[in-house]
Amino acid sequence: MIATRIFGPEISAASAILRTWAEEFRDRGAEVTVLTTKPPRGAIVNDPPGIEVRRASVKRDRQQYVRGYLSYMSFDLPLAFRLLFSPRADLYVVEPPPTTVGVVRVIAALRRTPYVVRAADYWSEAAEMVTSSSLILGTLRRVESWGLQGAKMLFAAHEPLIDRLREVGVTTPAVPIGFGADTKAFHYDGQTPPKPPVFVYAGTHSEWHGAGIFVNAMHEVVQQYPGARLLFYGNGEEREGIRARARELGIERYVEFHAPIQPAALSPILAGATVSVASLTPVAANEYALATKVYSSLTAGCPVIFAGVGPTVAFLSGHPQAGVAVGYNVGAAAAAMIRAAVSPVQPAERAELARWSASQYSLNAIARRVVDESLAIIGK
Template identity: 75%
Template structure:
């Protein structure tokens, strides 16, 4: 039984990852139930066969995200009763926030059911970008540690995150599983780079992403390439600020914002973009965060420009492929220089096809899901 506030068809990395995990459990002979939230208005539900998905109403913000304490409570409180009165499961798989993990720990104890956590971030440190309240942060830190320490296993993004958990006193066995892309959705279909440069940011643009740096970099790009465009797909609370900044710089005609789109629709957009762009602000919480969107970009044959800190820089610098992309410091001039360089020498179609093939062989979510289920088999009683 998978408990997650976010699931397909809602567009997010977690949605795709958990869908693939569910399919792998199903293919191993398990009955799989997803307890999740009703998707945003207009979303088209297309659940795979053999998986029961139970959706309940939830409070969403104006960007149609389940985000913030009230939204989390609107999911977590009903979740407690949904778990309590559902047929007993062999294993709970839970997606944070920490409040959801805490609910699963309580119900898991009552029903004597072990649980595992998909631990992609350390939420307490990320929350420091939103609030300075010592009371709130102290409660969140204790709640997160309590929930994670009750799990049988943490499926963590990478070793630096596990190291941070250890410093925070979280001692649960943890496995670094890495990230990847669903190559069923993300692949290269033969598109060429456009005549005028196009840079694509696909995903959430929140405080800790700092995606506005690309808006600030665009004037320098437009000096060299007047027809260049910067296109955002996704949503986030920083959008209004980025729109205002584009108007302030007088480049609003060159910057476009669109809502989230399904992976299958995003893939050809990435395949034909000059480069995708990704960022993480230089704050402590991001020192071990990884911009997962880079994997989808590479699987679609699109080089990446990353501005920020953390393991994404190491990943791109050590990727072992000459066209994977470039990582720069979170600096406007350095970011603009990387964008100009990409526009000056766009990757040709044969290079894009080779990049996509290399990425598919290296970073597959299907392979990760296989490992998750293998490890989970040792946890399930009996």
């Protein structure tokens, strides 16, 4: 039984990840139930066959996203009763936030059911970007630690995150599973680099992403490439601030904002872009956060410019064919964008990049490892 506030058709990395996990459990003979939310307005539900998806109403923000603790609680409190009165499961699989993990720990104890957690981030430190309340942060740390400690296994993004969890006292067994792309949706179809250049930011643009750096960089780029465009796909608390900054710099006609779109629709946009751009601000929580949008871009044959900190820097430094990492610095970001425009990666190299990425970073391979570990926990 998978408990998650976010699932397809909602557009997010977590949706794609958890769908592949659910499908892998199903393909291995498990009966799979997903307890999730009713989708955003206008979304077309296309649940995977052979998987029971139960949806409940939830509070969404103005951008139709389940974000913030009022929204989380609108999912978590009913979830307690949904779990309590559902047929008993062999295993719970939980997607954060920490409050959801905490609810599952309580019900798991009552029903004597083990649970595992998809641990992509250390939420308590990320929360420091949006609040300075010591009461809120202290409570969140305790709830998060308590929820993670009760799990049988943490499926962590990577080793640096596991190291950080160990530093704060979380001793639960953890497996670094990495990130990947939905290779069914993202692929390269032979597109040529555009002229003038097109830069794509696809995903959430929140405080800790710091995507506004690329608007500032575009102010320099358009001096050399007057027809260049920067396209944002997704949503986030920073959107209006980024839009206002583009107007302030007088480059609003070069910066476009689009709603989130399904991966299959995003793939040709990435494949036809000069490069994609991604960022993480230089704060403590991001030292072990990874920009997951990188993998989807690469699988679509699109190299990446990353500005910021964390494991993405080492990844791109170790795989120069995938793109370039620069510091969180406007001048460095602008210079990288201009270099990409001067010498765009050509179709043959893009096709090879897509093949390499699909072979190395597939969500399906990650799902197989998760299911192997999960079935071992319950002795099946």
